[in-house]
């Protein structure tokens with residue numbers, strides 16, 4: 001098992017999954033890691049909709065533009081933002097789940113639900129709630145993943161440390177933005 005620091009810096013999205021189902025106790029641990037994320041004033045303005053069957057994942061996948069991982073996954077979790085919730089908090093819960101999953105050998109990929117109205121309709125989420133993101137989970141199919149990564153067009157890796165980290169004051173010349 002990786003040490004916690006390597007798990008954090010080494011977390012890469014996985015978009016190819018084996019058909020093996022994720023056992024219920026592992027699913028529970030992943031969700032519980034999300035539940036234990038910190039939130040603004042500890043308001044926990046979130047709910048996690050668990051999609052265990054393929055039909056429900058395929059339905060939700062119609063609500064985004066790059067949802068192939070959700071179609072291939074063996075588990076989906078939609079992140080619902082309750083009224084007055086914050087995207088920052090939703091992101092923390094999501095990252096907790098993804099890191100916990102990685103610690104348990106499960107791969108994951110965030111999924112944007114570009115058509116949020118579609119996502120809310122599909123899942124029965126009320127109008128004044130948000131549902132912009134989901135996470136696809138599954139045991140990694142590393143051979144398929146290697147082939148997928150070899151074909152990828154997006155740049156991999158990360159920006160250099162000095163471009164991202166600004167000491168004391170923002171440096172517009174270094175930000176690349």
Ligand SMILES: Cc1cc2nc3c(=O)[nH]c(=O)nc-3n(C[C@H](O)[C@H](O)[C@H](O)COP(=O)(O)O)c2cc1C
Pocket residue numbers: 011012013014015064065066067068069109110111112113154156157
């Ligand atoms: C907010 C957010 C939304 C994302 N939406 C999608 C998506 O809809 N489909 C997808 O395949 N990947 C999605 N990703 C995954 C990113 O493409 C991925 O995090 C990025 O390429 C870095 O990958 P790496 O950590 O493996 O280097 C999303 C990531 C984030 C953080």
